[in-house]
Amino acid sequence: MNEEIRDGLRRVIWEPSAKTGGKLDEWSATEILHTTQSVISQLICRLVVGRTFSRNLEFTQKVADFSYSVIIWSIILDWIPDFLRPWIAWLLPIEKTKSKISDYLCGEILRCLSSPLASTETSAILHQLVHLSRAENGNSFYSVDETIKCVTTQFLSITFGAIDPTTVAVSQVVLDLLSQPSSKYLVALQEEATTVLARHGGNWSLEAVKELKLMDSFIRESQRLHPIGITLAARKVIHKGGWTFENGDHAPAGSLISVPTYAIHHDKALYSDPEQFEGFRFVEDDKLKTTGDAFLAFGYGRHAW
Numbered sequence: 001m002n003e004e005i006r007d008g009l010r011r012v013i014w015e016p017s018a019k020t021g022g023k024l025d026e027w028s029a030t031e032i033l034h035t036t037q038s039v040i041s042q043l044i045c046r047l048v049v050g051r052t053f054s055r056n057l058e059f060t061q062k063v064a065d066f067s068y069s070v071i072i073w074s075i076i077l078d079w080i081p082d083f084l085r086p087w088i089a090w091l092l093p094i095e096k097t098k099s100k101i102s103d104y105l106c107g108e109i110l111r112c113l114s115s116p117l118a119s120t121e122t123s124a125i126l127h128q129l130v131h132l133s134r135a136e137n138g139n140s141f142y143s144v145d146e147t148i149k150c151v152t153t154q155f156l157s158i159t160f161g162a163i164d165p166t167t168v169a170v171s172q173v174v175l176d177l178l179s180q181p182s183s184k185y186l187v188a189l190q191e192e193a194t195t196v197l198a199r200h201g202g203n204w205s206l207e208a209v210k211e212l213k214l215m216d217s218f219i220r221e222s223q224r225l226h227p228i229g230i231t232l233a234a235r236k237v238i239h240k241g242g243w244t245f246e247n248g249d250h251a252p253a254g255s256l257i258s259v260p261t262y263a264i265h266h267d268k269a270l271y272s273d274p275e276q277f278e279g280f281r282f283v284e285d286d287k288l289k290t291t292g293d294a295f296l297a298f299g300y301g302r303h304a305w
């Protein structure tokens with residue numbers, strides 16, 4: 001992953017800058033959301049479908065575009081009457097992008113189907129997706145075409161859930177870092193990273209990352225003040241009788257419910273001086289937990305742990 005991040009930053013920041021005469025040791029301007037999205041897309045593709053795909057910039061960009069257009073089109077479709085949506089959905093560019101991504105993946109999916117073991121270049125996740133999708137059709141196997149369709153959909157569901165929230169969260173961390181005096185945080189975070197890396201023989205591993213207490217706190221503070229949504233973890237009540245909460249509040253069927261993340265993260269009763277950015281306020285909490293009643297950046301409940 002470390003290699004992928006370095007390569008991504010080189011491709012997205014340094015190479016375009018070098019083409020216009022920029023030098024490695026000089027500052028160059030970059031647009032944060034777009035840069036982060038490109039690197040994160042590469043990273044997630046490496047994780048889910050392997051190195052061959054993560055190094056294909058056209059592929060990783062298509063995957064990132066897919067996630068972005070799903071969000072934009074879902075907002076637009078919300079304004080369109082229910083009965084028209086399935087028809088309009090077919091006309092959207094999303095289907096075209098999906099079919100292009102499927103074309104990219106099909107060779108690798110066929111290879112996975114013909115081999116029970118993942119190759120070194122193929123991600124174990126893709127291998128799992130192929131074999132799970134094949135078996136998903138009850139007792140009889142899906143056809144090869146159906147399997148390709150199903151794996152592409154599964155792949156895009158993962159990348160959709162992974163790329164955009166991570167892009168927004170990481171970009172926000174960079175913006176928070178830049179908006180604070182460097183003597184307050186940047187120097188301490190760099191020192192911590194250098195010390196931990198040296199302690200782990202120059203290699204980032206899960207164990208090494210767990211030792212980045214200042215970094216963890218800084219990221220959490222950034223997510224506390226600027227979560228990816230003002231409300232998160234939206235749910236629709238589908239039970240015909242509605243849903244009654246423990247305190248007696250009743251939500252009728254069809255109600256939309258979500259967690260007021262922003263309000264909770266800014267609650268004086270939960271955080272002292274909640275409007276203030278205190279990058280190291282979570283340092284004492286060494287459990288490195290990602291979720292809880294007072295910290296809802298990843299939603300709440302079993303799947304958010």
Ligand code: HEM
Pocket residue numbers: 158161162163165166169170228232233234297298299300303304
């Ligand atoms: C900083 C980065 C991230 C943030 C802030 C974030 C935040 C969230 C939030 C708020 C939800 C909704 C939870 C709910 O509805 O209860 C969610 C769901 C989900 N996220 Fe993330 N996420 C991040 C990164 C990722 C990554 C990297 C992956 C995958 C590799 C991922 C996969 C998912 C999935 C699969 C769901 C749906 C879970 C379900 O409905 O059961 N997320 N995420």
